[in-house]
Amino acid sequence: MPPLSERVQHALLALLAGPPEPPEGGENEEGVTPLSAGARRLPSMLTSGLIERPTDWVALAGFMGTGKSRVGWELSRALALHFVDTDKLITRVVGKSIPEVFAQEGEGYFRACEREVVGRVTRLEHAVISLGGGTFIHEENRRQLLGRGPVVVLWATPETVYQRTKHSDRPLLRTEDPLSRIRTLMDERESVYRQGTLHVHSDGRPSEEIVEEVIERLWAWRRAQDTWNELSGPRPEPEYDRATD
Ligand SMILES: Nc1ncnc2c1ncn2[C@@H]1O[C@H](COP(=O)(O)OP(=O)(O)O)[C@@H](O)[C@H]1O
């Protein structure tokens, strides 16, 4: 079998070549935007320069159930950017669902896949990246992501997370008392999530409103970056290798 890095690259190319796919769930669900007819088409203005965006690359981090996959998809439609959900990419690479990867290959293997995927998606241009809840926790992933562009962290209370995840299969929440597990894990991770670039709350708000806030906050972030660049003169090139697409 080819090495993991090659399989990741292959799966990413296949994902980007196909029609953009919304995350599962969300259809007719309260709080999430129904899909419009054109939502699966990636607008041709992707690289045309006609669309003004606050950023050409952005990642979404945060705890399970905060809405990264759903909001990331909607944000990618709003900004006319590619959409990559790292969990979905891993399921393509391994050929198994996330619960199967955890059960059959182990969490260590899943985290190794995440690291490969982060190495790849940080070289992409024109993309919204929805991370898994644990991706940003690993220090090297975090360093690469924050070095590439803004990382928006979504937040929700343990109760909201519980409500949004109770009918799905999150391997880390397969316990007798998922709400306690959510509380403990969230406490452990909170200080790390705080290291993101921007922070947006998702409790009790429809996904559309969250997307609007993310875009507004990204514009404010962009203006601050521009001002900083004007004041401090030219800055060295970022250290990642830009993919030539
Ligand atoms: N703002 C929201 N309001 C209500 N439900 C939401 C909202 N955002 C996401 N959801 C739903 O909650 C569930 C978890 O969302 P998801 O995007 O998978 O979260 P994550 O990727 O952070 O784990 C999905 O069923 C999704 O449709």
Ligand SMILES: O=C(O)C1=C[C@@H](OP(=O)(O)O)[C@@H](O)[C@H](O)C1
């Ligand atoms: O928090 C975590 O460690 C995980 C979050 C999940 O993604 P979502 O945050 O999209 O549910 C998925 O990557 C895996 O089950 C592990």
Ligand SMILES: [Mg+2]
């Ligand atoms: Mg997700």
